[in-house]
Amino acid sequence: MSSPSTDLPRDFCAIDFGTSNSAVAVPDAARPGAMRLVPLEDDKVTMPTAVFYYAEGRHDADGPPRAFGRAAMAAYEEGVDGRLMRSMKSILGSSLIDQVTDVGGGRGVKYADMLAGYLKRLRRQAARDGHEPRRVVLGRPVYFVDGEPERDAAAQASLAAAARAVGFEDVHFQFEPIAAAFDFEQQADREQLVLVADIGGGTSDFSLVRVGPERIQRLDRREDILANHGVHIAGTDFDRHIELTGILREFGYRALGPAKPGQTPREVPSGVYFDLATWHLINTCYSPQRVIELRNMKGFYGDPRHHQRLMTVLEERLGHELAHRAEEAKIEVAAGGDCMIDLGLIESGLSVTLSEGAAMSALRDDIERIAQAGRETVERAGLKPSDVDALYFTGGSTGLTVLADRIAADFPAARPVRGDRFASVATGLGLHAARLFAA
Structure with missing residues (x-):
């Protein structure tokens, strides 16, 4: 993950705060001018966006007793008494952000504090080499909330407030699919138009971006972002x-x-x-x-x-x-x-079989709406599907083959490329942060 400078400051990071998984990029001390993804749990550079609140235990300086990421999922799956929180990003832009919810043990936690606690954990992991970041680039979907600009702006403001609450002094945002385009650009050997399909747990976002080796070092890429669009439908x-x-x-x-x-x-x-x-x-x-x-x-x-x-x-x-x-x-x-779903925990011997046909039928309308958003992105740029040189798939839900194939069917001339489903956005955010803060 290279950057435009040979000597980067060390007081910044980039965070991909995802609906399902999150990742963090920081300056790489071993490679001047480069960025790296931080191991968040053991040697893994992505971490489930999950928090488990224990029903028992004492508060400490960080708040109520809790676990994060895979440890949170493990506590839940092992039946530990408490409450698991996932899809916290979905709360942004809703009235829930300022409400308090019961997390067990007679405790109540404000959703905004829950989100801030998770960001604090990510910031702490970014500071493992002794450099505490005070500046950050946060990824954001094209739309937190479809068709409601005021709620969308409120969602970004809530995320920015949470970042400042945990110690970030300078907060910037970049669209997640545009960050993925920056990741794709590292392998581009010529100028081309790439349609990024970033489909995660909460949103399906598309951006049509002009990339190329002569553009890669530019800080201001506004003229290269031809169109972006998205829908609040995903995993x-x-x-x-x-x-x-x-x-x-x-x-x-x-x-x-x-x-x-x-x-x-x-x-x-x-x-x-x-x-x-x-x-x-x-x-x-x-x-x-x-x-x-x-x-x-x-x-x-x-x-x-x-x-x-x-x-x-x-x-x-x-x-x-x-x-x-x-x-x-x-x-x-x-x-x-097909698959068999064991429901014996509810009633002895209870199970259901989910057929592939029934599953695809249940998902068909959403898949079509996502594919339509991809077509509309290109239309907004005043271009045709044949003008697109490459499709770049990132986000966990692009692992659903039927979805990726449906999107690709609308762009038969475009070369499909699969990025790292869980780390492409964080990598691109890191590249953008390096260019921004080096400048």
Whole structure:
């Protein structure tokens, strides 16, 4: 990861704060003028964007007892008493950012403080070589919130405030797909137009960028950014559709109520199922008032087993486990074939089979909307699909082959290139930060 200067200052870093995974780039002491990705957990340069709050333990100077990244996921999977938080980036731009949520043990934590705590962990890892960064370039999606500029601006302001709260004095932003274009540019041997498809856990972003060896050292690249566009649809939406289609039907989603003479059976109310399939809303299903309300709805269900299973999920707080199994099922089906989802933790012997066809049917509309955003990006630049020289795929969700193939189908003349799905954006942000702060 080279940069334009042979002698970089050491007081800055670049952070890719992702919906699912995060990464950090810092100046490389061993290679003057270069950047490197920081190992965040052992030798791994990416870390799940996850925090686990322990129900027991004392506060210290950093706050309530908690674990981050893979350690957070391990604590959750091992059944430790507490609460796992993921998809924290999805909270930006919503009213939840200033609200307090229960994390167990009688503790409440403000969502904004939760986000800041994770950024503090990343900043601390960036300072492992003794140089504490006070300046940062943060990645951001093209849109935090689709079609609502005020909420989008508020989302960036909240992220900037969290960064300043943990010690960053100078905060800059760069669009994530443009950062990925800078990563792609390192291997470009000629000038070309690249359409970057950055599809992660929360957003699908596209940027059409002019890259080339003669442009790589320029700090001001505004004239090279021909268009950008995005939609708030990505991996967590895929997981939600898989959970609703492949799991929650066994718990009453889209089921009918009891048959009554002269009446058509009515569908069971679906609000709780959508909340159970949305990571940052799952905990709202556990409030005592809501549990009582849903317990009293037993008569709404034509099949009492559905209601019994739903209450087991709510009373034993198994919603995050169901969401986790939906994510695993998506990954397994994406690799090809059907998969069996074991739900024995809810009811002995309970399982469902998710067919590849059913999964793709559940995801089809979202995949089409994402592909449309790619086409619209090129149209916004006043160009045609045939003008695109390369497609650069990055972000965890581009591992879904059917999605990448669908996007590529609209640009048959473009050369598809796959970057590091989890580190391309951080690498590009590092390159941009080096040029910015060296200047």
